[in-house]
Amino acid sequence: MIGTINGKPVEFSANETILQVAKRYGHFIPTLCEMADLDHAPGTCRVCLVEIERRKGAPRQLVTSCNTPMEEGMAVLTRTPALREQQRLQVELLLADHNQDCAVCIRHGNCELQDVAQFVGLRQSRYHYPHFYKQRTRDESSRAIVRDMSKCIRCLRCVKVCREIQGTDALVITEKGLATEISVRDNLPLGNSDCVACGQCILVCPVGALAERDDTEQVIDYLYDPRITTVFQFAPAVRVALGESFRMPAGANVEGQIVTALKHLGADVVLDTNFTADLVIMEEGTELLRRMEPGGRLPMFTSCCPAWVTFAEKNYPEILPHISTTRSPQQCFGAMAKTYLADGMGIDAKTMRVVSIMPCTAKKEEAHRPEFIHEGHPDVDVVLTTREFARLLKREGIDLAGLEPSAYDNPLMGDYSGAAAIFGTTGGVMEAALRTVYKVVTGDELAAIEFQEVRGNALVREAEVDLNNGTPPVRVAVAHSLKAARQMAEMVLQGKAPYQFIEIMACPGGCMGGGGQPRSKKAYQTNRVERQNALYTIDRERQVRQSHNNPLINKLYDEFLEEPNSHKAHDLLHTTYRARQRTIRHTMKEIWQEIEAR
Ligand code: SF4
Ligand code: SF4
Ligand code: SF4
Structure with missing residues (x-):
C-alpha cells in the first residue's frame, strides 16, 4: 500500500501504524508512552499527534500516530502549525500535573519529558497543579527502588513490562481520570509486595517516577573516611x-x-x-x-x-x-x-x-x-x-x-x-x-x-x-x-x-x-x-x-x-532460602499515617 508522509511517498503493509511507517522512513514523531521494542502503544501521552487527510480532499484530522493505522492514499503531516500548537498544549498539561523539581531529579539530564518539551518548542509552563501531584505516593519501602508518583505521567510502560515481560504483575492502574495512579497490587508498599526488584520497570520509565535507591552518598562517606x-x-x-x-x-x-x-x-x-x-x-x-x-x-x-x-x-x-x-x-x-x-x-x-x-x-x-x-x-x-x-x-x-x-x-x-x-x-x-x-x-x-x-x-x-x-x-x-x-x-x-x-x-x-x-x-x-x-x-x-x-x-x-x-x-x-509471603502489615495507608505523624 502507498501513502505519503510530509509529501514523500511511503510504502507500508496492512495494520502498520502511522508511527511505525514514519519511523521506518526517518520522520521523527515525539512519543512518551510508545517504545520501539515494547509492542506498546496505549495512546495515553497523546504527544505523537499528526495531521492526516484520509484521501485527497477529505477533512484534515489530528490523530495519535501510535494507534492509528496507515491507510491506502493517506497523507500524513507531522509538523503543521495546528498540530505543533496542540502538542505544546499537551506537553504543558503533562507538566502541569508533574512535580517539576527537575534540578534535583534523579533523571536530570536524561529525562524524556524534558526532551519532548524541548522538541515541541515549549517556552512556558502556564499551569501548575501541585494539589494533584502532591497527593500521589512516594514509596521508599524497597531497599532497591524508589517510586515517586508525583512525577508519573501514566504512560503505563512499567505496568506493561512488569506484567508481560516479567510476568510479575506487581503494578496496577488504580482510580480514573486525573486521579489515575500507578499503584502496587493490593495497595502494598513495594518492598512488601510481589515485586522482586528486577528494575526492568525503571529501564522504561521516561521520567523520574521510578528509580534505583541512590546510595552514592554512602560510598563517598567511605571513600573520605581515613579509618x-x-x-x-x-x-x-x-x-x-x-x-x-x-x-x-x-x-x-x-x-x-x-x-x-x-x-x-x-x-x-x-x-x-x-x-x-x-x-x-x-x-x-x-x-x-x-x-x-x-x-x-x-x-x-x-x-x-x-x-x-x-x-x-x-x-x-x-x-x-x-x-x-x-x-x-x-x-x-x-x-x-x-x-x-x-x-x-x-x-x-x-x-x-x-x-x-x-x-x-x-x-x-x-x-x-x-x-x-x-x-x-x-x-x-x-x-x-x-x-x-x-x-x-x-x-x-x-x-x-x-x-x-x-x-x-x-x-x-x-x-x-x-x-x-x-x-x-x-x-x-x-x-x-x-x-x-x-x-x-x-x-x-x-x-x-x-x-x-x-x-x-x-x-x-x-x-x-x-x-x-x-x-x-x-x-x-x-x-x-x-x-x-x-x-x-x-x-x-x-x-x-x-x-x-x-x-x-x-x-x-x-x-x-x-x-x-x-x-x-x-x-x-x-x-x-x-x-x-x-x-x-x-x-x-x-x-x-x-x-x-x-x-x-x-x-x-x-x-x-x-x-x-x-x-x-x-x-x-553457600546459603539458605526461605518461603516469603508478602506482609500486609504495612499498607501504604499505614505508611502515610506514619509519615504524617512524624
Ligand atoms: S522491579 Fe521488576 S518486579 Fe518490581 S515492579 Fe519493577 S518490573 Fe515489576
Ligand atoms: S539477571 Fe542479573 S541484573 Fe537482572 S536481576 Fe538477575 S542478577 Fe540482577
Ligand atoms: S511510573 Fe514511569 S513508566 Fe510507570 S506509568 Fe509512570 S511514568 Fe510511566
Whole structure:
C-alpha cells in the first residue's frame, strides 16, 4: 500500500501504524508512552499527534500516530502549525500535573519529558497543579527502588513490562481520570509486595517516577573516611555498558578505565567480581555433580540472580530445594574480601567496606539479606548500579572516556577466566559451568569450549552435553526473563522438565540487560547485541577460559578453602532460602499515617 508522509511517498503493509511507517522512513514523531521494542502503544501521552487527510480532499484530522493505522492514499503531516500548537498544549498539561523539581531529579539530564518539551518548542509552563501531584505516593519501602508518583505521567510502560515481560504483575492502574495512579497490587508498599526488584520497570520509565535507591552518598562517606579500607568489585556486565553513559560506542569494554576511575575516586583496592564468578563455578559445579549422584535433588537451578531467588521464594516455595545453595558472585566476593583478603592484607575486616558496582537493582536487596550480615557487618556494604556509578563519576568530574586503562593491583583476587566474563549474558553461567563440569568428570578439557546451543536470545534454550563417562548426556536449559522462569518452575513442579541443570536470569538478556544498566530513550532492550558480543570477545581473548584453570582460584583453595564444597567453603560461600509471603502489615495507608505523624 502507498501513502505519503510530509509529501514523500511511503510504502507500508496492512495494520502498520502511522508511527511505525514514519519511523521506518526517518520522520521523527515525539512519543512518551510508545517504545520501539515494547509492542506498546496505549495512546495515553497523546504527544505523537499528526495531521492526516484520509484521501485527497477529505477533512484534515489530528490523530495519535501510535494507534492509528496507515491507510491506502493517506497523507500524513507531522509538523503543521495546528498540530505543533496542540502538542505544546499537551506537553504543558503533562507538566502541569508533574512535580517539576527537575534540578534535583534523579533523571536530570536524561529525562524524556524534558526532551519532548524541548522538541515541541515549549517556552512556558502556564499551569501548575501541585494539589494533584502532591497527593500521589512516594514509596521508599524497597531497599532497591524508589517510586515517586508525583512525577508519573501514566504512560503505563512499567505496568506493561512488569506484567508481560516479567510476568510479575506487581503494578496496577488504580482510580480514573486525573486521579489515575500507578499503584502496587493490593495497595502494598513495594518492598512488601510481589515485586522482586528486577528494575526492568525503571529501564522504561521516561521520567523520574521510578528509580534505583541512590546510595552514592554512602560510598563517598567511605571513600573520605581515613579509618576505612574500601574494596571495590564490579560485575562482568558493567564494563560493557558503562561507556554508553560517556558517549562511548555500545559494547565498548571499559574494564581498565573503571579501575583507573575508582583509583581517582580514592578506592583502596579495586578488584573484579569475575574472580568470584570463577569461584561460583567451582562451588556450583561441584554441587551439581553431588546432586547427580543417586538420591540427589534434580534439576538444580542456578542461584546467581537475586531477583530469580526472590521470585522463587515468593511464588514457588516448593522449588527452593532445587536452587543451588551457592551464593552469587557478589556475595562470594564480599565473604572472601572480609576473610581471605583482609587476612592477606593484614587488616581488621571490621574496618573494610566492600562496595559493589552492579548492573542490577536486586543486588541492593540481596546485600541486605540477613544471611549475609554477621554481627551487624554485611559482607557487601553498598551496592551501586551502573547508572549510579556513572552519576558518581560525573559529579566528581571524571570523564571515563578520557582515562587510560589500569590493571588490578591486588595479587590475591585479581585474575579471572573467560568463563567468568560471560556470566554477564544469558547462557553464560551455564556455559561456564559446563566447561568445568566436563573437566571434573572426564579429566579432559573440552575440545570445543564454546557451547553454541546455550547462546542466543530465545527465551528458553536447551542442550545436551555428553560427559563421555558412560552415563546418558546431561540435559540443560537456559531461561531469561521472569515470564520464562515461571514457565520453567511450572514444568519442574509438574515433573515435565527433563533437565538436570537450569540457568535462570530474571532480566531479558541476563545481567547485560539488568535493571541498573544505562537506559536508552529509543528502545527498552537497548544495545543488547553489542554488549553480548563484547562479553564473548572478552572470553575469546582471555588466556585462561575455564574457571578451574584460574591460578588464583586454585591458590585460594590450596591456602584457604581446602576444596570445593568443603566445610569452610559451605560456611562462607553457600546459603539458605526461605518461603516469603508478602506482609500486609504495612499498607501504604499505614505508611502515610506514619509519615504524617512524624
Ligand atoms: S522491579 Fe521488576 S518486579 Fe518490581 S515492579 Fe519493577 S518490573 Fe515489576
Ligand atoms: S511510573 Fe514511569 S513508566 Fe510507570 S506509568 Fe509512570 S511514568 Fe510511566
Ligand atoms: S539477571 Fe542479573 S541484573 Fe537482572 S536481576 Fe538477575 S542478577 Fe540482577
